[in-house]
Amino acid sequence: MTSPFPSLVRFYALTAYAPSKRGAQNAKTVGIAALAVFVVADICGVYGYMNWATYTALKSAGMQGLMLLNATITAALLVFVVSFLTALSTYCASKADTNMLALPIKGRDLLGAKMAMVYLADFALAFLLIAIAALIYAIREAPPIGFYFGALLTALTVPLIPLAVIYLILVPLMIATRPLRNKNAVMIAGGIIGTAFALAFNFYIQSATSRMEDSSWVLANFAGPDAILARIGQAYPPAFLAWKSMTAISLLGPFCALANFALGLGATSLVALALGKAYAKSLLGFGEQRIKRVRATRSFMVRSFRARPALRSLFLRELRLMNREPVYFMNGPFVIVLMPLILAIGVIIMGQNHNAMHDLGPFLSSWKSQPWAMLASAAFGAFLGSSTSITCTALSRDAKALRYLKALPLNYRDFMLAKFLHGLAFAIFGSFVGGAGCATVLGLGLLDAAGAFLIAIAFSSFACIAGLWLDTANPRLDWDNPIAALKQNPNAMIFILGVMGLIAALGVVTAFIPWGKLGFFALYFGGFGAATAAMLAAYPRYAQKVIENIEV
Amino acid sequence: MISLQHLTKTYSKSGTKAVDDLSLEIRDGEIFGLLGPNGAGKSTTIKMLTGVLNPDSGNVEISGIDMADSPLAAKARFGFVADDPELFNKLRATEYLNFIADIYRVVDELRQERISSLAERFRIADVLSASIGSFSRGMKQKLCIIASLLHDPEAWILDEPMVGLDPQASFDLKELMRERAKAGGLVLFSTHVMEVAEKVCDRIAIIDKGKVRFVGSIEELRKKDGGGASESLESLFLELVDDDEDSGKKS
Numbered sequence: 001m002t003s004p005f006p007s008l009v010r011f012y013a014l015t016a017y018a019p020s021k022r023g024a025q026n027a028k029t030v031g032i033a034a035l036a037v038f039v040v041a042d043i044c045g046v047y048g049y050m051n052w053a054t055y056t057a058l059k060s061a062g063m064q065g066l067m068l069l070n071a072t073i074t075a076a077l078l079v080f081v082v083s084f085l086t087a088l089s090t091y092c093a094s095k096a097d098t099n100m101l102a103l104p105i106k107g108r109d110l111l112g113a114k115m116a117m118v119y120l121a122d123f124a125l126a127f128l129l130i131a132i133a134a135l136i137y138a139i140r141e142a143p144p145i146g147f148y149f150g151a152l153l154t155a156l157t158v159p160l161i162p163l164a165v166i167y168l169i170l171v172p173l174m175i176a177t178r179p180l181r182n183k184n185a186v187m188i189a190g191g192i193i194g195t196a197f198a199l200a201f202n203f204y205i206q207s208a209t210s211r212m213e214d215s216s217w218v219l220a221n222f223a224g225p226d227a228i229l230a231r232i233g234q235a236y237p238p239a240f241l242a243w244k245s246m247t248a249i250s251l252l253g254p255f256c257a258l259a260n261f262a263l264g265l266g267a268t269s270l271v272a273l274a275l276g277k278a279y280a281k282s283l284l285g286f287g288e289q290r291i292k293r294v295r296a297t298r299s300f301m302v303r304s305f306r307a308r309p310a311l312r313s314l315f316l317r318e319l320r321l322m323n324r325e326p327v328y329f330m331n332g333p334f335v336i337v338l339m340p341l342i343l344a345i346g347v348i349i350m351g352q353n354h355n356a357m358h359d360l361g362p363f364l365s366s367w368k369s370q371p372w373a374m375l376a377s378a379a380f381g382a383f384l385g386s387s388t389s390i391t392c393t394a395l396s397r398d399a400k401a402l403r404y405l406k407a408l409p410l411n412y413r414d415f416m417l418a419k420f421l422h423g424l425a426f427a428i429f430g431s432f433v434g435g436a437g438c439a440t441v442l443g444l445g446l447l448d449a450a451g452a453f454l455i456a457i458a459f460s461s462f463a464c465i466a467g468l469w470l471d472t473a474n475p476r477l478d479w480d481n482p483i484a485a486l487k488q489n490p491n492a493m494i495f496i497l498g499v500m501g502l503i504a505a506l507g508v509v510t511a512f513i514p515w516g517k518l519g520f521f522a523l524y525f526g527g528f529g530a531a532t533a534a535m536l537a538a539y540p541r542y543a544q545k546v547i548e549n550i551e552v
Numbered sequence: 553m554i555s556l557q558h559l560t561k562t563y564s565k566s567g568t569k570a571v572d573d574l575s576l577e578i579r580d581g582e583i584f585g586l587l588g589p590n591g592a593g594k595s596t597t598i599k600m601l602t603g604v605l606n607p608d609s610g611n612v613e614i615s616g617i618d619m620a621d622s623p624l625a626a627k628a629r630f631g632f633v634a635d636d637p638e639l640f641n642k643l644r645a646t647e648y649l650n651f652i653a654d655i656y657r658v659v660d661e662l663r664q665e666r667i668s669s670l671a672e673r674f675r676i677a678d679v680l681s682a683s684i685g686s687f688s689r690g691m692k693q694k695l696c697i698i699a700s701l702l703h704d705p706e707a708w709i710l711d712e713p714m715v716g717l718d719p720q721a722s723f724d725l726k727e728l729m730r731e732r733a734k735a736g737g738l739v740l741f742s743t744h745v746m747e748v749a750e751k752v753c754d755r756i757a758i759i760d761k762g763k764v765r766f767v768g769s770i771e772e773l774r775k776k777d778g779g780g781a782s783e784s785l786e787s788l789f790l791e792l793v794d795d796d797e798d799s800g801k802k803s
Contacts, residue, residue, distance in 0.1 A: 289686035296677035301664040304646040304680065305653070313654035317643070324642040404634045407602035408655050409627035551563055551605060 004105050008113035015480045016090050016117055017488045044132055051133045055140060064141070069243035071133030072154060075126050076239060080162040083122045086487065087166045088190045089327040090118065091174065092286040093481045101283055108276030110283075111171070115163055115268055121488075122159030130155040134246070143246075146253045150245035153257040160264025161238050164271045169193065171275045174282035191330045238263060310411070314418035321397070322390065322422065328397065331487045332388045336430040339384060340437055367442070371517040374439075374448040374455075375510060378524065379503050381435025381456025385463070388430065389486055391423035392467030392495035395475040395547075396485045402477070403552040412547045413540040420468055420536070427460030451521050458528035459503075465535040467495050472539075472546050554578040554601065554630075554707055554738060559610035561596055561762075570596035572762040573610070578740050578755075580706070583733045585753035586742040589793055593762040594742045595635070598711050601740075602632050615706050628656065630707035631700035635715070635742075637692035641685035645676070645695055648684060649702065656703035663702055670698040673728075674721060689716035697725065708732055710741035714748055726752050746786040760793050 055067045091114075092098065100110060134151035137143065173190055238260055245257030294300060308316075322328045367373040394416070398405065405415070435456040439449035476489045486492060510520065554577070561571040571593045578584045588594045599605040601612055603623050612619040617626040640648050653663040671677040674694040684692060693716045700708065708729070714722050729739045729752060743749055749756055750770055758766040758773075766773055773788050 289683060291679050291686045292682040293678045294681045296668060296671060296680055300681075301668050302660075305650055305660065305664045305667055307658070307660050307663070308650070308654050310654050310657070313651050316647070317640075317651050320647065321640065321642050401639045403599070403604055404632070404639055406604040407627065407632040407634070408652070409624045410655055411624065548606060551565065552599075 003109065004103075005109050005113055005116075008100075008105065008109060009116045011096075012090075012113055012117035013120055015096060016093065016483055017121070044128070047129070048132050048136060051136045055136055059140075064137075065243065065247040068133055068137055068246050069239060071130060072158065072239045072242040073236065075129040075155075075158045076162060076236065078129065079122050079126050079159045080166070082125060083118055083159060083162055084166050085191070085330055086121055086483075087114075087118050087163075087170060089330060089483050089487070090114065090481070091170060091190075092283050093327070093483060096480070098283050098286055101280060106276060107278070107280030108272050111167065111276045111279040112269075112272035114279075115167060115272060118166075119159055119163055119268075122163060123156065126158040127155040130158065137246075144249075147246055150242075150247075150253050150257045153261050154242040154245060157238065157242065157257075157261045157264045160261075160268050164264070164267035167271050167275060167279075171279050171282060174286075175278055178282065178285075188326055188329070191326065191334065311414045311418060311421075314414055315421050318394075318418050318422040319425075325482060327482045328486055331483075332390055333426050335387045336384050336426065336433055339387065340433055368444065368448075371515065371520045373442045373444055374452050374517055375507075375520060375524075377435050377438035377442060377444060377449065377452035378455035378459070379507065380438040381431040381433075381452055382459035382463075383499065383503055384434030385427040385430035385456050385460030386467075386499040387496060388423065388426045389489075389492040389495065390426055390467075391419060391464045392471050392491045393476075393486045393489050394419035394423070394468060395471045396477065396479075396489050396491065397482070399475065399477040399479065399485065399552075402547075402550065406547070406550075406552070412544045415547075416468065416472070416539070416543045420464055420539075423464035423467065424461060427464050428457055431456035431460050448517070451517065451525075455521060455524045455528075458525045458532065461532040462528040462535070463495075463499055465532055465539065466498075467491070469535065469539065469542070470495060472543050475550070477550070477552065553580055553613075553615065554740065555613040556597070556601060557611050557613075559597065559600055559607045559612070561600060561605060561607050570762055571600070571607075574759070574762065574764055575610075576757055576764065576767065578707075578738055580738050581733055581736050582754040583729050583739040583752055584741075585749040585756040586740065586759065587744075587746070587749055587756055587789060588742075588759035592759045594759055595711065596762075597759065598709065598742060602630070602709060603627050628703070629705060630709050631703065631705035633693075633696050633700045633708075633710040633713050635711040637689065637696045637716070639696075642683070644683055645680045645687075648695065649680070649699055652699040653702045658702050662704075666702055666704070667698065670701060673724060674698065690718055690721060693717055694721055697728075705737070707738040707740065710739070712743060713741055714743060714745060746784065746789055750785040758789060758792055765792055 051067060051071060054070055055064050058064045058066050130151055138147065170190060173193065177189065241256045241260035245253050245260055248256060323333060431453055435453040436449055439452050471491050474491060476485060476491065479485050556574060556576045559571050559574045562569045574597060586594050586597065596605065600607045603619050603626065614626040615629045617629060619626045649667055671680060674697065676691055676694050679691065684695065697713065713725060717725060733739050755767065755769050757764055770785055774783060
């Protein structure tokens with residue numbers, strides 16, 4: 001009997017990622033593909049620049065190879081965070097997962113296939129991050145051919161250990177919380193625990209590497225790189241092996257690459273073998289819910305059923321459907337909490353590093369009198385306010401209900417306006433957390449903080465309506481797993497990378513404009529406010545036409 | 553009354569012609585069954601009738617209101633039960649019913665009275681505060697049936713409504729259909745179950761390959777086919793569809 005493993009991997013990958021069957025049939029598809037290429041290139045440019053700067057700083061100390069170590073650690077950290085959310089939200093994403101238990105398939109095959117499915121997305125991310133760093137190193141150092149082999153194997157290896165660790169956490173967690181019989185609570189608790197692990201990991205790695213980019217500090221405190229490497233090696237040996245696989249000469253490089261790959265593959269295989277049965281057991285009754293029974297008395301009916309305006313009802317429906325679905329919540333609004341926590345780790349570590357804070361002090365004082373600190377706070381608020389993917393997946397998330405909703409006497413203007421307001425509510429929250437949080441860290445006055453907050457809201461509102469236009473123009477309507485409507489929705493990727501690209505581009509442009517705070521406030525608050533108003537005014541007619549013609 | 557005049561629909565993605573020049577009239581006070589094999593065009597017809605799909609040509613009128621000209625007014629005249637009740641599993645039943653009642657602008661007293669009466673009738677009154685996700689398929693179907701009647705519509709359109717219902721709920725639903733028709737309302741439903749159509753419908757339409765093959769009462773179908781009074785609708789249906797396939801092959 002052949003192993004069901006390859007078929008299972010294919011099945012999970014198709015249901016989770018739900019690749020669109022449509023080819024590049026028309027100009028819209030080509031346009032969106034071009035936009036995707038542009039925003040990916042934009043972000044690669046920013047990440048590339050960071051690596052280039054790291055290389056230059058380390059080159060003066062003759063330790064430029066450490067840039068690759070830094071890139072490997074960054075990739076492992078990012079993959080861990082992204083992968084944890086994917087693994088959690090796909091742990092038992094649909095009835096198909098529990099139905100698998102009725103088939104003669106071993107638990108280890110089920111778990112192994114699920115891990116392989118998550119690995120596919122992890123590898124794409126790791127490959128991108130390692131490839132950018134490797135390319136910069138290759139341009140500057142012209143390394144031998146073995147370097148490329150080491151880099152490729154590193155990209156393949158980077159996601160393996162994080163993946164093994166993630167399932168080592170998740171499977172026992174799901175088993176332990178089975179008595180709760182509350183899938184949503186378990187998923188959210190899992191998200192918080194995963195975030196805590198990611199933050200602890202971030203803290204640990206950053207503590208070990210916080211001053212690695214400072215070549216004078218490296219030279220002054222270490223005779224050679226061995227002391228730093230010992231710390232990295234202790235903190236995360238696979239990163240050390242990955243670094244050696246790319247930089248070691250002779251046979252040591254390929255040996256380290258293969259050893260690292262074997263270590264990762266061994267760890268994931270061991271987890272699949274050891275926890276396969278437990279995984280299958282945890283799926284039993286995973287989606288089971290208790291029916292809450294309450295006697296329908298007269299007072300219950302009066303209390304429970306009250307008329308509200310249709311728009312309010314639509315808004316509440318939006319809010320409930322998104323935030324009660326763990327897949328949507330954790331990949332959407334939860335980002336507003338997650339991102340500041342990750343950044344807070346960096347600030348705490350910087351706080352521990354007295355020299356860095358000492359250097360930063362005068363720099364910040366000069367910044368505060370200039371518009372830069374206010375604009376930096378606004379930029380962070382704008383990013384957080386735009387990071388929830390609510391509007392850019394709004395129509396896609398409703399794909400399954402669209403047929404029913406279209407049969408209701410529903411004004412499509414109100415229907416989509418509710419989605420915009422939902423996005424806007426979280427945009428305001430994100431703008432406040434990001435803008436006010438950053439302003440507090442930078443020690444800005446109330447007026448500057450308010451300015452940053454307002455600019456962030458104007459930008460996020462613009463992003464909300466732009467996201468709505470994007471998802472209306474190109475909704476993802478054919479999916480089996482809700483994760484495909486949000487996390488694997490190309491619109492979400494295009495949107496968030498577009499937002500990051502726009503903020504970065506505005507940052508560069510701003511650096512060349514010699515204006516004061518008021519000028520920048522008028523430009524960005526007024527500009528994004530006006531753009532939002534114009535797009536909002538033109539949107540209802542467009543949405544009406546598109547939704548009317550959607551064939552569901 | 554519902555009037556469908558010369559409806560034609562070809563799906564733009566697949567290029568499949570699902571409905572071809574279909575015309576039907578469903579009168580007030582009758583229970584009308586839409587029958588046909590899989591892929592016959594029943595669902596596409598219901599989608600055009602409920603305003604979910606725009607026809608390529610032809611028009612739909614609900615109680616004299618043209619769907620293309622005044623979609624909101626036309627949609628407010630009917631209640632609709634979709635074939636898939638797996639829609640809003642993250643909402644509580646109270647939230648879902650309130651949402652639907654808000655869309656149809658049903659005032660407080662009426663919504664409380666109707667929900668109370670229908671929920672008692674379908675035996676789900678004590679689970680209204682629970683999450684829909686915790687319901688069985690049959691309970692979800694009952695909830696959708698209740699939601700479709702909150703505004704006391706003139707026309708009631710149901711797509712495969714018996715699927716997932718237990719015998720008691722199925723009986724209750726058929727009774728409710730008769731009551732609404734008796735009170736002057738119109739009931740239109742699609743089904744694969746010939747027995748249900750035979751027992752409940754005043755008239756039926758048999759659709760195949762997007763065209764209407766027969767419209768009339770079961771007795772008229774028997775007469776047309778030359779079958780005896782004891783011949784089942786199932787065999788009459790199969791004969792009709794087979795005949796059409798044969799004539800299609802010949803032509």
